Amino acid sequence: MPPYRRPVNMMFQSYALFPHMTAQANVAFGLKQEGRPKAEIQERVASALELVQMSHLAKRKPQQLSGGQQQRVALARSLVKRPKLLLLDEPMSALDKQIRQRTQIELMDILDKVGVTCIMVTHDQEEAMVMADRLAVMTDGRIVQIGTPHEVYEYPNSRFCAEFIGSANLFAGTIVEDEADHIFVHSPELPKPLYVSHGVTGQLDMEVMISVRPERVAVTRQAPAQDYNWARGKVDNIAYRGGYTLYHVVLDSGKMVVANVSSLALTEMQAPTYDDEVFISWSPESGVVLTK
Known part of the structure; x- marks a missing residue:
């Protein structure tokens, strides 16, 4: 029999919040589903909202929040479950350029504080260059180059990479x-x-x-x-x-x-x-x- 492998605690980040719930309730939802004690839920939710700088808007519903604020609440909803791996799929696609640039920096700071490994999928080359420690360039379902943003940009290994990044x-x-x-x-x-x-x-x-x-x-x-x-x-x-x-x-x-x-x-x-x-x-x- 194959050896037992402990599953990795992974969270796929979705930015669709429950519209009828407050920001606080959205963040608490996953913990309630797990049956966590009430005191633990309150403590972890408060900590997660503070991490993303949304404590002062905890009682607001999604429609009362800006796009960037909604994304921070959704991120808190994922981080509150303390995943080892976080998958972000086009996380900034719905934001205006200025908000997107500010949110990129905020997200980098948050992930650095919690120490969670993040895999981000994006078609925005500039976003990938700003946020990534390592880049993987894909085409036709294959990875064609892996390296730091500097390595991939300055030393592309193919015509596709040279034209795709920048x-x-x-x-x-x-x-x-x-x-x-x-x-x-x-x-x-x-x-x-x-x-x-x-x-x-x-x-x-x-x-x-x-x-x-x-x-x-x-x-x-x-x-x-x-x-x-x-x-x-x-x-x-x-x-x-x-x-x-x-x-x-x-x-x-x-x-x-x-x-x-x-x-x-x-x-x-x-x-x-x-x-x-x-x-x-x-x-x-x-x-x-x-x-x-």
């Missing part, structure tokens, strides 16, 4: 020089060779993709002095985002490249406008080699 400029080419600490890649999309000095995998004459994040791309009015990793183009579109501006630059080859230019950088030069001729460039450390 955004990326991708250049197809062939390795023409292969050394231990760098490679040079010839791409028909660029007039200059691609020089990559880290994360190097591949061999001579191998066809690869080079990924360069938009924030790594510099936009200038003069041609760079370096003899690699640059091209000339024209500004096709501009998207102002407050702290930064996205420039869509069409190269002479017809390739579209996106550059994320900070407001500080734009104040230090005459900001390019539509149809202006510009040059894009990036450092050897900015490229990542993708073999698939």
Whole structure:
């Protein structure tokens, strides 16, 4: 017979509260179902509501609470049962952006205080980057990369991961020089060779993709002095985002490249406008080699 295994106390987090119950009653519901003593229920419910900063609204019903407040009550309802594992499924999807960002930080603090392991499923890449200690990227039911947010973002292991987490400029080419600490890649999309000095995998004459994040791309009015990793183009579109501006630059080859230019950088030069001729460039450390 197989050995006996003690079941893990797991809670699936649902944000649907019972509308006819107060916040306090919603949190207490699971404990009452377990037949816990009244004194224990009162103590644990009070502690859970205090943890999520909802003690002062304990007597209100869900319709009297904001979306973020309802989520905190629902979280308290799960945590009050002291699970070892908490599964969150799209926990912030119904919230406005500002409330979502604030709730993300609050949720991280709460989980850190109680020490519960949390698995969160989300399609919001930014949310995953902010909240996770480790990320697992999935496609077609398979995990294709696991790592810290920094590892997955800075060193994607495939084209899918490069494009799914954040955004990326991708250049197809062939390795023409292969050394231990760098490679040079010839791409028909660029007039200059691609020089990559880290994360190097591949061999001579191998066809690869080079990924360069938009924030790594510099936009200038003069041609760079370096003899690699640059091209000339024209500004096709501009998207102002407050702290930064996205420039869509069409190269002479017809390739579209996106550059994320900070407001500080734009104040230090005459900001390019539509149809202006510009040059894009990036450092050897900015490229990542993708073999698939």
